[in-house]
Amino acid sequence: MTGLPETSPSGFSVLDSVTANRLVYLPGFYPSYSNTATGLLGSALVAANRFASGDPGKEPTEYADLVKRDIFDPMGLNGSHFLATEENKHLLFVPLFESSVVDMDFLDVMNGAGGQWCSLSAAITFTSTLLNPRHPKSVLTPFTMRNWLRPTHSFEEDDWTESGLVWEIIKAIDSNDRLRRIYWKLGELYNLHNAIALHPGTSYGVVVFMAGAYMHAAEITYRIFEIVQPTAIIILERGTLFVEELVLNGVNAMGTFNAFNGPPEVVQGQRKSRFALRPTGLRDELRLDTGTPPVNGLKHMSCYACWIGVDDWGMHHGAPTNLIYFTGSVEEWEQGKMEERVFVSNMQFKGRVQVTPQLL
Template identity: 35%
Template structure:
C-alpha cells in the first residue's frame, strides 16, 4: 500500500500573539539581510563535526593466528548465516560459495546450491563445494594485476612504463581530436591501464548503436555488443582509430580494453626482458608466476571436458561457461576460479609471509592504496581496486578494497579490509547479481568481530599500566596506555620524574596516541590545537630531536605478552607492566 503523507493538524494560535509575532519575524529578516549585505560574508549554515585521528596499528595477524572459536567470530558467523539464508529463501540465487578469510585462512565458509540448477536428475544437478569452479568475469583483473606486480618485482617491467616500451607502434587518438591524424604527446602507462585512468574506451572495437534513439544496442563487451571476442591486432587498430574518452590521468573511465592491453603488455614484456621467455600467453604466464606458487588448482580459462564436473552453471544463461574470451580478452574477464583459490589468494594478500606468496611487503604497500577519490566521499579507485568506505565499531570509515565481476549468470567478488585484517571471497550463480549486498552482509557481520579482536590483541600486547620504580640514580617512570576510538592512547607518560607528554605537546594536559611505524615500534603522536584529524600529528610526527640515535618520541615493545617490556630508547629507560 502506498504511503500517504498527510499534513498534521496545527492548532490555531491566538490572534493576540500572531500580529506582533509576524512583525518581529519581518524585522528580524530585514536586519539579517542588511547585515549580510554589508559584511559580504556567508552565514555559517553548515557545521562539520571535528574528525578524530585513527592512528595506525600493527596488523592483527602479527601476533599469531586467530582462533575461529572466539565468541565474537561465532556470533558474526551466526549473523551472516541468517542473512544468507534470508536471501536464499527468496529463490533468486542458484548457488553460493562464500568465505571470510584472514591471513591464516578461512574463519567462516558456506557452500550451498546445485552445480547445474536446470537439471532435474539429482545426480546431474550435483552440489557446489569450495572446489567448484565459477566464471569470475572482471575478478580476472585481480589475477592480472598480481601478475603485473610479480613482473615488476622481477625487473621485467615497471608500472610507469609506457605501452610503447613493449609495442613501439602503439598509438591512440588524443582526447577531443576530430581525426585520427592527431599525434599523441602524452604516454599511456601500465599504471594508467591498471587504474582505469588511461582514457581508453571501455570495449573496443565498440558495437554499433544502429537504431538509437529508438533502441539501445551495441553496448557492453563481447558478445553482448553483438561482436566476437577480438584478437590483439584488431584491438590495437581500433585504439589507433578511436579518440580517448578522457585525457590520461583525469577522471577514471572503466575500461576492459585497458586491462586486456595490460595483459598483452605483461606477455610481451616477459618475451623481451624476462629470463624465462617460454610463456607465450597470459594463461601460461599466470600459471608460472601465480597459480603454481600459490597452489591454485581451480583456475582455468576454458571449460575443458575434464573440468566440467566441477563447473557451476547458472540457470539464466548456462551457455556462458562455454565462452572462449581468447587470449587477448582473458586478462580482463575470461577466467574461472574456485573458493579454494580465491581464499588462498586473499590470504597471501593479507600476509605476504604466507607460504608460496608471490608479492613482497613493499609491493603490497604500493598496491593496496587509493589512486583517485570520487566526489561522493565514499568511493575511490586504485590499481584494480573499487574502494568503498565502511564505518567500523568506532565510527571510523575504513577502506574496503573490492573487485566485482558479473556475467549474465555468474557473479564474483573479492573484498579486503586490509587495516582490520580480513577479506571476503564470493562466488554465485543467479539470474541477477547480488554480490554487492552479500558482501555488505559479510562486512556488517564480521567488522565488529574483528574490531573486538584488534582491541583485545592491542591491549594484550601494548596496553595497561607500565612502571619503572625510582632508584638512587633516577626518579620514577610510568606510562598508561588505553584503547579508545580504535586507537592506542597514551594517557600518561612520566619519564625520570618529568611529564613527557607536557614537553612533547608544549602544554599541560597534552594527550598522545601511539602511531605504529613497523614491527613493535611506535611514535608518540601528540594532538595539536587548531588541527582536525591526523594532519597535525602527521606533520609533526618526526619534528623532534634525537638522542642516542633515537627520536625522543620513539618507543619500542619487546618480548612476548607474558614478559613484555616498554622501552624509551632516547631516555635509556625500560618499563615493565604494573602488577
C-alpha cells in the first residue's frame, strides 16, 4: 500500500487518486514534478527485479529494502534510510518547527518521493560519484551519467531554468560571462530545507543541510556557486590540457587547420594560440576543440556546436587533422612499468590508428 502517512486524517491514497483526477499534462507533453510518478517507479523497480530473478522469493518486496541492497550498501551510505526509529533517533536533526514530520511514514515506495534521511558524509559520497562515475563507490556507469546529466526539456520563454531526468536545472553566469548549468535537487519538506547540487562543467558540487527557521536552501546554494565559481574556473584551466603548437613529421596541425578555416584571429578569437582538447568517447582519443568566437561581439552569431566535430577540419594523408590520442598502456604507466605515454596526432601515422579503441 502507498499513500500519505498513517497519521493523515484523510486516509488519502496517492496512487488510487490517479484514476479520479485529470493529468497535469499528457505523457511526454511537458515535464511535471510528480511524487506519484516517483512512487510508481519504485513499485516498478521492485516488480522488475523480482521478475528478472531466478528465485523471486528471495528478492526484496519493498522499495526501501531494494534500495538499501543495491545502492546504500554498495556505496557505503550507512547514514541513509527512510524512517525515524528508536535505533536511529539519536542521529537525526529535527526541524525547529513542525517537528512531527520526522515521525511520518509514507508507506513503502512513497517514502522515496517523500524524502529520506541522509548524513552529510553520505551526501558527499553520493555527490562525488555523480561527478566521477569511476569513483570506487559509484554504482552508475559513465554512459549512464552522460545521459542523465543533461536537459530533457527547455521552455522557450525561459532562459534560466530547464528540466532534467529528476533534476531541476538552473543556470548561473560564470567568470567568463557564460551561462552554465547547475543540476540540483531541493528538499523542502516542512522545515527541513536541503540541497544537493552539481556543476558538471567544472566538476564540483555543493551540499546544504538546514533544519532551522530560514528556509531558502536554494538561495544559499546559488550564492555558494557564485563565490566558488571564479576559483573553480582557474583550477580547471590549470588542469586542462591545451595544445599550443603541434608539429609531427614536419606537419603543423594548427597551420593545417588555419589553412582550411582562416587566420588564427578569426578562428581562435581571444584564446590566442591555444586549443582545448575534447574527449571523443573513446579511451585516450581527443579532438582539438575550437568553437567559434562571437562575430562583431554578437554572441548569437557564434556557433560552438558547428566547430567541435570533424567536417570543418582538413584532412592530411587521409586522416582528420584534429584527431589526437595517447599511445601506450594506461595500466602499465600507472604501475610504473612504462617511462611515458606518447601523445601523438593521427596524422603521424597517415591515418593508420595505432591504438585499440575502448569506450570510456
